Amino acid sequence: MAGGPLEGIRILDLTAVVVGPMATQTLADYGAEVIKVETPTGDILRDLNGRAITPKMSSKFLHLNRNKRSLVLDLKQAAGREALLKLAARADVFLWNIRPSAMERLKLSYDEVRAVNPRIIYCGMFGFGRGGRYREKPAYDTIIQGGSGVAALHHRAMGEPRYIPIVMADRTAGAVAVQMILLALVNRHRTGEGASIEIPMFENMAKYVLEEHMYLKTFDPPLGPTGDPRLFDAGNKPVPTQDGWISISANTNAQMFALFDAIGRPELKTDSRFSSVTARFANVTELYVIRNAGLKHKTTAEWLELFDQLGIPAMPYHTLDSLMEDPHLQDVGFFQKVDHPTEGRIVNMALPSKTSFGGRKDFLPAPKIGQHSVEILREIGYDDAAIEAMIASDITSDGRINSPDS
Numbered sequence: 001m002a003g004g005p006l007e008g009i010r011i012l013d014l015t016a017v018v019v020g021p022m023a024t025q026t027l028a029d030y031g032a033e034v035i036k037v038e039t040p041t042g043d044i045l046r047d048l049n050g051r052a053i054t055p056k057m058s059s060k061f062l063h064l065n066r067n068k069r070s071l072v073l074d075l076k077q078a079a080g081r082e083a084l085l086k087l088a089a090r091a092d093v094f095l096w097n098i099r100p101s102a103m104e105r106l107k108l109s110y111d112e113v114r115a116v117n118p119r120i121i122y123c124g125m126f127g128f129g130r131g132g133r134y135r136e137k138p139a140y141d142t143i144i145q146g147g148s149g150v151a152a153l154h155h156r157a158m159g160e161p162r163y164i165p166i167v168m169a170d171r172t173a174g175a176v177a178v179q180m181i182l183l184a185l186v187n188r189h190r191t192g193e194g195a196s197i198e199i200p201m202f203e204n205m206a207k208y209v210l211e212e213h214m215y216l217k218t219f220d221p222p223l224g225p226t227g228d229p230r231l232f233d234a235g236n237k238p239v240p241t242q243d244g245w246i247s248i249s250a251n252t253n254a255q256m257f258a259l260f261d262a263i264g265r266p267e268l269k270t271d272s273r274f275s276s277v278t279a280r281f282a283n284v285t286e287l288y289v290i291r292n293a294g295l296k297h298k299t300t301a302e303w304l305e306l307f308d309q310l311g312i313p314a315m316p317y318h319t320l321d322s323l324m325e326d327p328h329l330q331d332v333g334f335f336q337k338v339d340h341p342t343e344g345r346i347v348n349m350a351l352p353s354k355t356s357f358g359g360r361k362d363f364l365p366a367p368k369i370g371q372h373s374v375e376i377l378r379e380i381g382y383d384d385a386a387i388e389a390m391i392a393s394d395i396t397s398d399g400r401i402n403s404p405d406s
Contacts, residue, residue, distance in 0.1 A: 002032075002033065002067075002360045002361065002362055003031055003358065003359070003360055003361035004029075004031025004032075004357070004358060004359045004360045005030055005031060005357050006027055006031040006032040007032075008033075009027070009032040009092045009185070010032070010090060010092050011024055011027060011028075011033065011034045011035070011091065011092065011093040012037060012084070012087055012091045012095065013035065013037060013068065014037045014097070014098075015096060015097040015125065016038075016045060016097065017044060017045045017048075017097075017140075017170065018045065018060075018064060018167045018170035018174065019097055019141075019170040019173050019177075019201070020095055020096070020097040020125055020177070021045070021064040021065055021174075022171055022174035022175075023095065023125075023174040023175070023177040023178050023181070024036070024068065025066060025067065026178050027093075027178060028066070028067035028068055028360065028364075029066075029067055029351055029359050029360055030359045031359065031360050032093075033069075034068040035068070035069050035071050035087065035091075035372075035376060036065065036069065036070045036367070037071050037072075037073055037075075037084065037087075038071070038072050038073075038369055038370070039072070039073075039074065039075075040072055040074055042056055042072075043061065043369075045060055045064065046058055046369065049061065052343075053342070053343045056368070056369055057343055057366070061366055062340070062366045063348075063366075065366040065367065066348070066363065066364060066365060067360060068366070068367060069364070069367060069375075070367035070368065070370055070372055070373070070399065071087075071373050071376045071377075071396070072369060072373050072396045072399070075106050075108070077393070077395050079393070079395050080390075080396070081106065081107065083377065083382070083390075083396075085116050086381070087380060088113050088120060089116045091117065091120065092119070092120070092121060093120070093121045093181055094113055094121065094122045094123065095123045095125070095177070096123070096125070097124070097125040097126060099126055099135075099136060100124060100130055100135075100198075110196040114194060118193075118194055119188060119192070119194045121184045121185060121195050121197065122194070122195070122196045123177060123180065123184075123199065124197065124198050124199065125173055125174075125177055125201070126139070126200060126201070127143065127144065127201050127202055128200050128201075128202045129200040129202070130198065130200075134202065139201055139202070141163075141168070141170045142163050144169035144201045144202055144205050145163045145164065145168070146161070146163070148169065148202060148206045148208075148209055149209045149210075150163070150164060150168070150169070151163055153213070156232055157231075157232045157234075170201070172201075172204060172205060173199055173201045173205075176204050180197045180199060181197070184197060212231070213226050213228055214226060215227055215228055229281075229284060230281065230284045233284050233288055234285075234288075235284075235285065235287075235288025235291070235292055236284075236288065239291065239292050240292065240296060241295055241296065241298060241300045241303055242296060242297060242298055242299045242302075243299045243300060244300045244317065245300065245317035246295065246303055246314055246315075247314060247315045247316070247317050248291075248295070248303075248307070248314040248315075249313050250291075250312050250313065251313075253275075253276070255312050255313065256274070258310040258311065258312055261310075262306055262307070262312070263291070263294025263295065263297075264294065265294060268290070274287060300317070304316065332350075333350055335348070335349060335350070336348045336349070336350055338365070340366070342368060342401060367399075368399045368401060370396065370397035370398060370399030371399040371400060371401060373396045373399065374387055374398055374400060377390070377396065
């Protein structure tokens with residue numbers, strides 16, 4: 001038994017790359033049983049992350065697919081679709097991330113899946129909402145970052161469009177999927193009814209960006225342009241110190257006045273440009289110039305010690321490598337070294353959020369492709385002869401780590 005609040009919830013995960021696997025891993029980490037249904041060639045993420053110890057076991061795949069079992073099914077073959085629907089009949093959630101028209105061609109629309117399980121939570125994740133003209137466009141994270149204005153934020157702030165070098169559109173949509181699936185499960189608990197959920201990446205990212213930057217065009221007629229000027233200001237970045245950089249954000253009067261004292265400019269507390277939140281907002285460029293000049297005269301460690309004493313929010317500026325050495329992350333046990341059956345010792349990340357109800361008690365390492373095909377097919381009633389026939393027809397594959405008799 002997995003333990004955790006989602007123990008007993010069964011999820012069929014037809015997703016690949018980041019957007020869906022992130023969502024299902026979150027649910028799996030809290031006890032859900034997740035069956036990762038892969039094509040015979042496997043999730044493309046298995047090959048998308050540079051060097052690996054074992055083929056099709058990339059580092060990013062390892063980080064996004066723990067606590068799942070892998071079942072290979074060729075859904076373009078009738079027997080593969082039949083096996084999937086047998087699984088759907090006993091599942092709680094059916095999650096996918098291809099275009100809706102492709103699901104219809106596979107004869108796996110909501111109505112077709114609901115026909116075998118009226119209580120199913122059927123959740124589709126795709127690029128663009130079905131009601132708009134972009135509905136058939138393919139989408140990856142960079143496509144959504146460019147189309148939703150994320151790349152334009154860099155253009156406005158730095159002078160050229162750039163993608164944020166993390167798949168943030170995928171991860172944002174994945175987090176939304178977790179929320180919506182849990183809402184649907186609560187609704188089903190109350191009403192007994194299943195649900196269809198559509199999570200378009202473009203619309204979700206447009207909301208994400210414009211909540212921040214619709215700004216004065218929020219009003220009709222507009223009171224001014226788009227874009228929060230504080231966030232676009234050239235001074236809004238890690239601040240140079242005597243020996244490196246520091247991340248600092250003083251917003252309240254108490255925090256900012258303490259900062260003025262710390263940099264030896266106490267007179268700014270009564271300066272009409274900086275004496276209130278509203279005034280500092282209107283004069284943010286001048287404020288950043290003064291702040292940044294003042295922080296050049298001590299080391300990062302000296303500033304951090306002083307800011308902790310004064311209650312000014314600040315953190316070290318981390319590189320990716322120094323982040324992995326952060327002492328606070330060491331304190332909370334964020335990094336855990338675990339043994340993977342094919343990849344050896346790997347660095348895993350613990351659940352960052354802590355709850356009184358806890359999460360999964362066991363740990364399932366990210367699976368090899370088709371590692372659990374045989375056991376899952378047995379669970380839904382296929383005998384060994386039928387499974388061998390499916391393997392011979394390339395409908396499934398046997399990726400077990402141990403011997404075929406295990």
